[in-house]
Amino acid sequence: MSQTITLRRPDDWHLHLRDGAMLKAVLPETTAHFARAIIMPNLVPPVVTSDQAQAYRERILNALPQGADFEPLMTLYLTEDTDPADVAAAHASGLIYAVKLYPAGATTNSASGVANFDNVRAVLEKMAEIGLPLCVHGEVTDAEIDIFDREAVFIDRVLDPIRRATPGLRVVMEHITTRNAVDYASAQDDTLGATITTHHLVINRNHILAGGIKPHYYCLPVAKREEHRLALRAAATSGDNRFFLGTDSAPHTDANKLLPCGCAGCFTAPNTLSILAQVFEEDGALDRLERFTSLNGPAFYGLLPNDATITLEKSGASYPDHIATEDGPVTVFDPGFDLHWKVL
Template sequence: MTLRRPDDWHVHLRDGPMLASVVNYTARQFARAIVMPNLSPPITTIAAAKAYRDRILAALEPGRVFQPLMTCYLTDTIEASEVEHGFVEGVFTACKLYPAHATTNSDHGVTDVRKIYPVLEVMQNIGMPLLLHGEVTDRHVDIFDREAVFIERILGKLIRDFPGLKVVFEHITTVDAVAFVEAGGPNLAATITPHHLAINRNAMFEGGIRPHFYCLPVAKRETHRLALRRAATSGSAKFFLARTPPPCGRRQGVGVRVRGNLQRPSRWKAMRRCSMKRMRSGLSKPFRQKMVLASTAWHPMRAWSFWSDLPV
């Protein structure tokens, strides 16, 4: 079967030995990908983004054609001028908002969205997209409710304050998020992962604790999964693909990993099964390259050479 090479609008490539191990999984099937900036230290400057892009390209297989689209990690103190210059120069494709302590390497994330309002104003003016991890970090909020509470407490006001800002609500997991995006204006979109289309929260507990199905945002009830499937197959350009494969080391004696080793065996099967035929956004252009899919055997690694990473 031959089809155009798609773009992946949310990928974690990490760095160092892990980058070299995983980047070609993405590059073999995707023409371009939005690369997440939550390294340690995070990608907060033009220079850091350029250097990271060079490391990604250097890790590609010989002859492999792949375009990493770099993002800027927002902090409480980031300079609006750095963000603007990076976008104008074509280094930054978008900015990523991590609520502080919401996920992997988010310690430097935003503690109060009002602190970055000057940056968001600039982004709105220049047409630079904002990608956001939509969960509150209040420990008194149930982990299964953190996305819905984020909409109520933060995202609704942000959209009202910056109606011209391009916002991508990333890896949504709830019917609340689907409804919010559907009701929003043309500048609001969302990504959906194959992981959240394929399972509900029962998968983490069937037959005991199954850590390979754990991720953030965590999978929700079946009613939410069905809402995601409806959105993904609706044909609406507001909903598009984010594979979000977070490569994570397994801690010895603990066995904590995420999403069954990058979702590599299941990503096309899951997308085909869910009929995700229109996975593009205002960020994307029509797919420009073609690829041929072939069935090949794949076996998960029995051991990993990296252990220090934490799960997303």
């Protein structure tokens, strides 16, 4: 068995960088390994216009570590007041690469999201016309729907009707967590892709709840039963070009994670590649790791893979438990096992 593996430099197709002091602290953890990332727009206030996206992009570029080679791929936050012309102009200029749909109240900073999907019909039709992808947080928010069922219900009640009503719309099912989502994505044409996170390949809901609540494993969509985790691993390691890496690395300070109503999110940017190499090796799929991390995502977004490469060595890896920010420490995701692969 080879003790090294070399990949085209990966991209992260779903990333939270936050802003201000948090942005400055967490950005180097991504730029150390990733060449590009789709940047989530759920700031406070959210990034809803092209001017706001341009300003946020400039803040990211200004926070880059010296010598870093990294391109932030910006997105707009879809609201019921989003202007289709502004979206089209931002896309034509090369500023944005997707629009993000949050059902109102689905996750962190999603209060400005969509409640009435009829009110965004014109935007979706314009996006289908110009080939701009819609990135979807796939959960309904109805109080009567169990939190573990919200992704499956979203597919039937919202996602499939949107795609049928808007032919040609390119859609990314983000951070999928269920066999239902894997099965749906696997049956679709090339206008649909799906991102899978690092942590959903590793944890199920027992890891969050059994033996005491583990707040640093709490994320949205929440981890599901073991059968769903195994379905995600099978999809990620299959080589199927519909599935690609979106870490959903989502830093929160420990103070905010450990509140009585703690924030959702796992901070996986520092150790994602080490974890993935181990997962793919365990599943006999190291030869397909590059497809998941570096090839399938660019292909869906109509971009070329990165020319640069990155090498991992099987010699043991260690990562700090926390990173420091001016706002307080942020806990790094603990996969619950020793890591054998490290990035050179």
